[in-house]
Amino acid sequence: MTANFDQGLDDALPAVDRQALLAALEDVLPADALLTEPEQLRPYECDALPTVRTLPLLTVLPETVAEVQAVVKTCAGLGVPIVTRGAGTGLSCGATPVETGVLLVTSRLDAVLSVDVEARLARVQPGVRNLAVSDAVATHGLFYAPDPSSQLACSIGGNVAENAGGVHCLKYGLTVNNVHAVTVVTMDGELLELSVDDLGPDLLAAFIGSEGLFGIAVEITVKLLATPPAVETLLVAFDRMADCSRAVSATIAEGIIPAGMEMMDRMALRAAEDFAQAGYPRDAAAILLVELDGHAASVAAEREALEQVMRQAGATSIRCALDDEERALFWKGRKSAFPAVAKLLPDYYCMDGTIPRAAIGEVLDYICARSEVYGLPVANVFHAGDGNLHPLILFDANDPGALEKSERLGAEILEKCIELGGTITGEHGVGREKINQMAVQFSDAELDQFRRLKRAFDPRGLLNPGKTIPTLKRCQEYRSIVKDRAH
Amino acid sequence: MDSSNSIIDQVRAAAASGQRLVVRGAGSKPWMAMSADRGQGLSLSSHNGILQYDPAELVVVVRAGTPVMELEAALAERGQMLAMEVPDFNGGSTIGGAVALGWSGSRSAFAGGVRDSVLGLRMVNGQGDDLRFGGQVMKNVAGFDVSRLMVGSCGRLGVILELSLKVVPRPQQEISLILSYPDLESSQAAVRTWIQQGYPLSGASFSEGNLRLRLSGPGAVLDAAAADIRGDAEDTHWWSALRRLEHPLFHHGWGDEKLFDCNGEVCWTAHSRRRGDGAPVSLASGPDLAKAPNRALLTRVEQAFDPAGVFRPAEAA
Ligand SMILES: Cc1cc2nc3c(=O)[nH]c(=O)nc-3n(C[C@H](O)[C@H](O)[C@H](O)COP(=O)(O)OP(=O)(O)OC[C@H]3O[C@@H](n4cnc5c(N)ncnc54)[C@H](O)[C@@H]3O)c2cc1C
Numbered sequence: 001m002t003a004n005f006d007q008g009l010d011d012a013l014p015a016v017d018r019q020a021l022l023a024a025l026e027d028v029l030p031a032d033a034l035l036t037e038p039e040q041l042r043p044y045e046c047d048a049l050p051t052v053r054t055l056p057l058l059t060v061l062p063e064t065v066a067e068v069q070a071v072v073k074t075c076a077g078l079g080v081p082i083v084t085r086g087a088g089t090g091l092s093c094g095a096t097p098v099e100t101g102v103l104l105v106t107s108r109l110d111a112v113l114s115v116d117v118e119a120r121l122a123r124v125q126p127g128v129r130n131l132a133v134s135d136a137v138a139t140h141g142l143f144y145a146p147d148p149s150s151q152l153a154c155s156i157g158g159n160v161a162e163n164a165g166g167v168h169c170l171k172y173g174l175t176v177n178n179v180h181a182v183t184v185v186t187m188d189g190e191l192l193e194l195s196v197d198d199l200g201p202d203l204l205a206a207f208i209g210s211e212g213l214f215g216i217a218v219e220i221t222v223k224l225l226a227t228p229p230a231v232e233t234l235l236v237a238f239d240r241m242a243d244c245s246r247a248v249s250a251t252i253a254e255g256i257i258p259a260g261m262e263m264m265d266r267m268a269l270r271a272a273e274d275f276a277q278a279g280y281p282r283d284a285a286a287i288l289l290v291e292l293d294g295h296a297a298s299v300a301a302e303r304e305a306l307e308q309v310m311r312q313a314g315a316t317s318i319r320c321a322l323d324d325e326e327r328a329l330f331w332k333g334r335k336s337a338f339p340a341v342a343k344l345l346p347d348y349y350c351m352d353g354t355i356p357r358a359a360i361g362e363v364l365d366y367i368c369a370r371s372e373v374y375g376l377p378v379a380n381v382f383h384a385g386d387g388n389l390h391p392l393i394l395f396d397a398n399d400p401g402a403l404e405k406s407e408r409l410g411a412e413i414l415e416k417c418i419e420l421g422g423t424i425t426g427e428h429g430v431g432r433e434k435i436n437q438m439a440v441q442f443s444d445a446e447l448d449q450f451r452r453l454k455r456a457f458d459p460r461g462l463l464n465p466g467k468t469i470p471t472l473k474r475c476q477e478y479r480s481i482v483k484d485r486a487h
Numbered sequence: 488m489d490s491s492n493s494i495i496d497q498v499r500a501a502a503a504s505g506q507r508l509v510v511r512g513a514g515s516k517p518w519m520a521m522s523a524d525r526g527q528g529l530s531l532s533s534h535n536g537i538l539q540y541d542p543a544e545l546v547v548v549v550r551a552g553t554p555v556m557e558l559e560a561a562l563a564e565r566g567q568m569l570a571m572e573v574p575d576f577n578g579g580s581t582i583g584g585a586v587a588l589g590w591s592g593s594r595s596a597f598a599g600g601v602r603d604s605v606l607g608l609r610m611v612n613g614q615g616d617d618l619r620f621g622g623q624v625m626k627n628v629a630g631f632d633v634s635r636l637m638v639g640s641c642g643r644l645g646v647i648l649e650l651s652l653k654v655v656p657r658p659q660q661e662i663s664l665i666l667s668y669p670d671l672e673s674s675q676a677a678v679r680t681w682i683q684q685g686y687p688l689s690g691a692s693f694s695e696g697n698l699r700l701r702l703s704g705p706g707a708v709l710d711a712a713a714a715d716i717r718g719d720a721e722d723t724h725w726w727s728a729l730r731r732l733e734h735p736l737f738h739h740g741w742g743d744e745k746l747f748d749c750n751g752e753v754c755w756t757a758h759s760r761r762r763g764d765g766a767p768v769s770l771a772s773g774p775d776l777a778k779a780p781n782r783a784l785l786t787r788v789e790q791a792f793d794p795a796g797v798f799r800p801a802e803a804a
Contacts, residue, residue, distance in 0.1 A: 118679065120679075163628045165626055169625075169626070173599065173603060174626060174628075176602075176603075176635065192784065193780070194781070195765075195780075196602070197763030198639075198765060198781070199639070199765055199778065199779040199780070200640070200641070200643075200774070200776045200785055201636050201638070201639055201640040201644060201785065202589070202638045202640075203636070203781060203785070205602055205638065206631055206632050206633070206635065206788075209631065210631055226682050226683045229683075229685040230685065249543045250543075253542060253543040256656075294685050294687070295685035295686060295711070295712075296685075297707040297708045297711055298705050298707070298708045354625070354627060356541075358543060358544065386624070388625075421623055421624075422622065423622050423624060423626075423628075424629050425628050426624070426628065427626055427628055428628075430628075430630070441630075443618075445617070445618060446616075446619065446620065446630070449612060449618055449633065450630050450631050450633075452792075453788065453791050454631070455787075456787035456788045457787075459787075468630070
């Protein structure tokens, strides 16, 4: 049973009068903000998980908040679904269009509106790229902490919708911990202001990570942090995977919380080394990239303690980046690991389960064993410090059955994460891709609570329909398959 | 002790009979005394105890009725503490009550508040459904973030039964410094430069011309910071008194005097607490969610969790 949209298992999409919709949108948008031809729509048919593709009915590229509101009011009036898209770097089919819906792309809402250096806040539009925020405030000695590996391309609006993480969220948290306020256009076309200072239940936190199902973020106030005065980046090699896994827990147990702690296995580190010449030791079984930051005196003390922990855990070599240039090179290898691994075979499928740190070794053994059974190579490159795995399953979609096999292996890995007390997604979101596993992680009562919360924000269910929360019918079907598999 | 079954049964019975319930932890908050006339009390104080704690995972799972002080003592034994600092009214507050109130203490401006510490929870909604959201891991984005939605919900969306909370290593040392400044703004500017230096601040409050700083970290860093900042050293007890609302301000009142905590983000008077641009909350009557912004949306959210209005306060009925 795939995650693909299925008339029999998912809520039916409303029928839409395309001509009437087009005429109404032409009234509220400039001509160049409306894409209607198949060749114009083609670039928007999928996000960064390209195995699922759907052409939207129309694509709109609003340039102002007022245009967003006008589009939403028009769609609401005609009962037309809307899917919001940022940069389309999502890995869970969250921004995949729906056939009878409008795709609203935020790429033209790309201004950094203001920077308040004293309050350490920046107001930005949703289409601003993640890295552009840090670039805009660097001269003030400030930065925006969440740094997904896709930060060159992904949008802040998409980060808010997915509650994106990054390589430094072990110390600095995810998007939810670094956003001060969001202005939302709700499905009735009105503006909603959500702030951390609001009295009552934390609606801002609930909006973050709502995957485009609650509203369209049109302005985001992010918190900025002071650039740490001292930084050390260590590249630690191991000749046994198990030693490397143990070193992660041992570090935390020692009371050290690095700013980031990333792990790469042999396949991933070799691919990254070939791609970026980062200086990784090609003969290692696994490496850890550990970053410490803060006041120079505390960084020095932590580095000494860390090196001892690593040696005790069996590290075969420890290298510290000598300068900013080498540090950037170490990180370049890590940040280009996905595209580097993608060169090994035509297709890859990136998983995102999270598990308690202590279970890292066990789950990596499991992945290795299942990878052999399925005959599909799996490379591991992930946020080890917070137990967030990214197994990359490699395959060639031209081989008959390979895509289905990769999806089955992926599903098994996610379900193993749930079994070990973890979750099916640490930062990439559910979207369409993990819709089946939601039935394993949550009970009917919990899923029903999600549906009712969704209706509180979007009573008619027009925003990003079919995503994130499975129907009761799909759940029953999928659970019976999982049960049969166990027998 | 595990009272979850009895709590769930009470909520189900109330939903079936149209009765109202007022969730209470230890009843430590000053305004709790007057809650009795708002509905039948549902006490959590016997639902307590630590369920799971492995220091290397940086997370603790605890029943909601556990006293904050008891939990903190257990973490301190293993060299850790809660990542958040919450007020402790009369030394009796429960952890569930602290999260439902959502007030973050002095450390929050530098290390995150209650919403940043909640990783998951088990709760009963107004229909008596036993629900779990979030989990024991740092990163979890499966489904909507109901765990954090419950922060500040003041018992209005349901009863929190269990919480998974982030914990961090205890700092090696803590010091407090006092310096004088003519006004809040100049003190804030000074604090900003020390943040930029990377000094491990864990408190910055301003009142009556005095800036008080708390710093937590390795001795070497604190020495460097103290030499640079050059304030007078003071006992760190001042901060725990503020946390317990035992500061003289709360007893005698200072007229119109204000105490700013969290480098100006939080403003206390003898009678109220205000955060940022939010509305002031009266210390005598507690948060009034009728005054919350986005009231229409909030009403729909309340109905989504509590369709029968079991937790709706009588005056809002
Ligand atoms: C190579 C690579 C590496 C990656 N590394 C990371 C990583 O380290 N950490 C991580 O967290 N993610 C990572 N990702 C995933 C992805 O980059 C993030 O999920 C990112 O937040 C998506 O942003 P986007 O602008 O591309 O959003 P899109 O893919 O366009 O959309 C994602 C979701 O957000 C919704 N959305 C977009 N904008 C808005 C808005 N303004 N209002 C409401 N909803 C909106 C969409 O409807 C959709 O559901 C990676 C992806 C790639 C390809």
